[in-house]
Amino acid sequence: KNQVEQSPQSLIILEGKNCTLQCNYTVSPFSNLRWYKQDTGRGPVSLTIMTFSENTKSNGRYTATLDADTKQSSLHITASQLSDSASYICVVSPHQAGTALIFGKGTTLSVSS
Amino acid sequence: EPEVTQTPSHQVTQMGQEVILRCVPISNHLYFYWYRQILGQKVEFLVSFYNNEISEKSEIFDDQFSVERPDGSNFTLKIRSTKLEDSAMYFCASSTQRDSRLRDEQFFGPGTRLTVL
Numbered sequence: 001k002n003q004v005e006q007s008p009q010s011l012i013i014l015e016g017k018n019c020t021l022q023c024n025y026t027v028s029p030f031s032n033l034r035w036y037k038q039d040t041g042r043g044p045v046s047l048t049i050m051t052f053s054e055n056t057k058s059n060g061r062y063t064a065t066l067d068a069d070t071k072q073s074s075l076h077i078t079a080s081q082l083s084d085s086a087s088y089i090c091v092v093s094p095h096q097a098g099t100a101l102i103f104g105k106g107t108t109l110s111v112s113s
Numbered sequence: 114e115p116e117v118t119q120t121p122s123h124q125v126t127q128m129g130q131e132v133i134l135r136c137v138p139i140s141n142h143l144y145f146y147w148y149r150q151i152l153g154q155k156v157e158f159l160v161s162f163y164n165n166e167i168s169e170k171s172e173i174f175d176d177q178f179s180v181e182r183p184d185g186s187n188f189t190l191k192i193r194s195t196k197l198e199d200s201a202m203y204f205c206a207s208s209t210q211r212d213s214r215l216r217d218e219q220f221f222g223p224g225t226r227l228t229v230l
Binding site: 041042043044045046049089100101102103104105106 | 117148154155156157158161169171204206218219220221222223224226
């Protein structure tokens with residue numbers, strides 16, 4: 001069964017600190033992996049998209065990595081800001097499913113001052 | 114910057130009633146999607162739509178659900194007879210590409226919170 005698991009479920013860090021969020025997936029074959037940021041009560045916003053041949057992708061203070069062999073991905077946030085407080089969702093596109101995206105449950109990040 | 118819009122932001126209805134959730138996708142996009150997120154759970158795919166027909170649908174999208182693009186701008190999700198378990202946030206999304214292998218970006222709307230009493 002295609003699944004996307006994320007850890008930790010929630011995380012609290014101080015403003016200015018770095019953090020890394022983890023994603024493991026069992027989707028196979030696999031097309032691409034995305035990280036989305038979802039603010040409370042809002043729709044998801046794409047941060048990065050990586051195909052199986054890409055190992056890393058950066059978007060400002062966000063850096064995503066992908067290991068297609070171990071089916072793991074991480075999202076590293078550098079110098080966190082209060083506005084980074086949100087849910088971060090790992091999303092996988094299965095190769096054969098076409099348009100359907102498979103979402104993880106997300107990691108809830110709280111950045112405090 | 115163009116964005117996907119959804120109305121209403123919150124809909125409260127009685128069990129058994131019909132509801133229509135509305136979405137205006139980004140104007141030059143050709144592929145449209147509905148997702149839902151039950152409180153505290155993950156986002157789930159419902160249906161995708163292209164060229165006035167359903168491209169793909171999930172097990173959740175049963176006979177109680179239907180989608181329509183009644184004019185050139187709106188994209189609607191209808192639930193014929195709502196159940197308590199239909200209470201969720203419903204997200205509309207749109208993209209320029211259908212096949213996610215082409216790394217299309219799906220742009221999501223802000224969602225409609227549906228509460229079934």
